[in-house]
Amino acid sequence: MIRICCTSVGQKVLMALTGLALCGFLATHLSGNLLLFAGEEAFNTYAENLHSMGVLLKAAEVGLLATFLAHLGLAVSTTAMSRRARSRQYDEKESKQGVFALPGGGASNWMLLTGLGIGAFLVLHLVDLKFKMRPDLVYPTDGGAYATVNTVLSSPVSFAAYGVALILLGIHLSHGVRSALQSLGVSHSKWNKLIEIGSMLFAWAIALGFICVLGWVVLSS
Amino acid sequence: MSSELINLTLRVWRQSGPDSPGQFDNYQLNGVSTHMSFLEMLDVLNEQLIESGQESVAFDHDCREGICGTCSLMINGQAHGPDTATTTCQLHMRRFNDGDTVTIEPWRATAFPIVKDLVVDRSAFDRIISSGGYVSVNTGNAPDGNAIPVAGSQQEVAMDAAACIGCGACVAACKNASAMLFVSAKVSQLAILPQGQQERSERVVSMVSQMDDEGFGSCTNTSECEAACPAEISVSNIARLNREYLRASLCGRD
Numbered sequence: 299m300i301r302i303c304c305t306s307v308g309q310k311v312l313m314a315l316t317g318l319a320l321c322g323f324l325a326t327h328l329s330g331n332l333l334l335f336a337g338e339e340a341f342n343t344y345a346e347n348l349h350s351m352g353v354l355l356k357a358a359e360v361g362l363l364a365t366f367l368a369h370l371g372l373a374v375s376t377t378a379m380s381r382r383a384r385s386r387q388y389d390e391k392e393s394k395q396g397v398f399a400l401p402g403g404g405a406s407n408w409m410l411l412t413g414l415g416i417g418a419f420l421v422l423h424l425v426d427l428k429f430k431m432r433p434d435l436v437y438p439t440d441g442g443a444y445a446t447v448n449t450v451l452s453s454p455v456s457f458a459a460y461g462v463a464l465i466l467l468g469i470h471l472s473h474g475v476r477s478a479l480q481s482l483g484v485s486h487s488k489w490n491k492l493i494e495i496g497s498m499l500f501a502w503a504i505a506l507g508f509i510c511v512l513g514w515v516v517l518s519s
Numbered sequence: 520m521s522s523e524l525i526n527l528t529l530r531v532w533r534q535s536g537p538d539s540p541g542q543f544d545n546y547q548l549n550g551v552s553t554h555m556s557f558l559e560m561l562d563v564l565n566e567q568l569i570e571s572g573q574e575s576v577a578f579d580h581d582c583r584e585g586i587c588g589t590c591s592l593m594i595n596g597q598a599h600g601p602d603t604a605t606t607t608c609q610l611h612m613r614r615f616n617d618g619d620t621v622t623i624e625p626w627r628a629t630a631f632p633i634v635k636d637l638v639v640d641r642s643a644f645d646r647i648i649s650s651g652g653y654v655s656v657n658t659g660n661a662p663d664g665n666a667i668p669v670a671g672s673q674q675e676v677a678m679d680a681a682a683c684i685g686c687g688a689c690v691a692a693c694k695n696a697s698a699m700l701f702v703s704a705k706v707s708q709l710a711i712l713p714q715g716q717q718e719r720s721e722r723v724v725s726m727v728s729q730m731d732d733e734g735f736g737s738c739t740n741t742s743e744c745e746a747a748c749p750a751e752i753s754v755s756n757i758a759r760l761n762r763e764y765l766r767a768s769l770c771g772r773d
Contacts, residue, residue: 306697306737307727307764376737380695383629383736389543390596390622394603394692394746406741407694477740483762485755 306379309372314478316369321475321500323362324467328507334515338444345443370417377410405473412470419463426450451515460512468505475501524550525617529564531576532624534633541633543622553613557600558583558590560612577636583608585749588684591691592637593624598688598747606686606749626687628696630733641687643733644701648685650729651722652705654714667713680707682750692747695736700744702730703760704752710763720771723763 302308333341427450430437438445450456475497526549534541551560558580565575581589590607594600600610631639689700706723709715745754
């Protein structure tokens with residue numbers, strides 16, 4: 299096991315596992331957020347039930363933080379390894395692959411930057427809704443989680459930051475999910491196309507799901 | 520399609536030795552036949568340089584029929600030039616147009632240090648093979664060819680992996696200078712066959728360890744290697760390498 303942590307292949311496996319675990323969290327988080335569509339009462343009940351889990355919730359939070367930090371640490375480690383592997387860049391470099399969705403060679407070339415962007419957003423998100431310490435906002439004293447979410451997302455700053463971060467998340471996952479499966483060895487000529495399409499659908503379903511929540515809260519407030 | 524004879528401006532990386540700084544030099548080459556291969560065009564350039572008292576451009580070549588994996592070159596930013604499933608020696612000048620500027624660089628990777636001009640030292644690949652890319656067999660009489668049955672489908676998959684000519688285009692094209700496609704092909708061709716089972720676990724662990732020691736980068740699954748590979752090695756081999764590595768690490772004997 300220790301050997302796995304030290305080799306390039308092992309680090310990519312761990313990165314895939316932590317990444318997929320975070321995807322699991324995103325799916326859970328989104329399913330909770332979708333209750334905003336069900337109205338104030340449903341969402342507040344869900345939030346209260348979640349917070350009443352006490353020590354279990356704390357354990358999950360610590361686990362998530364550890365997973366996120368491990369994912370970030372592995373990203374820095376493998377990126378450093380790859381930077382060392384080519385000390386001088388090419389004067390000219392062209393891809394032999396087809397059309398790319400993004401300038402610079404597709405989502406795979408933007409993983410570290412999109413990941414860091416998502417990390418920065420996460421800090422803002424926690425300050426906004428976990429610690430409720432955004433200086434420019436007046437947090438409501440009653441109305442529960444529903445009112446708090448409405449207050450935070452109605453701010454133009456939040457709307458812009460959350461919107462950008464969710465697009466970054468979509469880009470990150472559009473390569474990340476498929477890549478994680480490949481790193482874990484999930485590949486079969488019969489299933490690869492399905493895996494590719496399924497990964498892409500999952501990535502954008504998560505990102506667009508959150509964007510829908512954001513848009514709905516902003517439009518309805 | 521370009522005309523029969525074309526004029527080119529060549530931007531060639533010149534570096535007198537491993538520790539020299541190196542720079543691009545421009546050469547004008549006129550009347551290049553479009554029927555020439557890229558390496559023949561470089562031969563003509565070198566004759567022109569020698570005749571004018573300059574030092575010829577050093578580049579790697581051997582069989583000139585796409586089998587040996589000796590030729591290399593980043594041509595206009597693409598490993599082995601613009602064609603797919605093609606080595607530099609199989610690239611023809613008809614792919615270029617009159618008046619084109621062609622940039623020629625060596626493979627760039629820390630694990631492939633430049634020896635001179637366009638020649639790089641690819642012995643890192645040899646050391647990876649030495650670390651585990653073999654099967655141990657007892658010497659003696661040649662065994663019967665059909666003594667060990669291998670399913671046709673398995674033979675095909677193993678042969679596809681064994682098509683790797685070890686040229687290093689995967690490393691050259693990868694943004695991380697990762698050697699995963701090469702190593703995965705060499706691991707796969709033996710892991711699939713019964714003859715490779717005896718050393719299956721040790722092989723993958725040693726070869727990955729040697730790959731890391733040589734200073735290659737990590738795999739980001741961009742599939743750029745597959746697109747650049749003249750032998751069309753599939754990235755499904757990389758997934759197999761990952762499986763093999765996990766299997767060896769979690770279930771293999773120490």
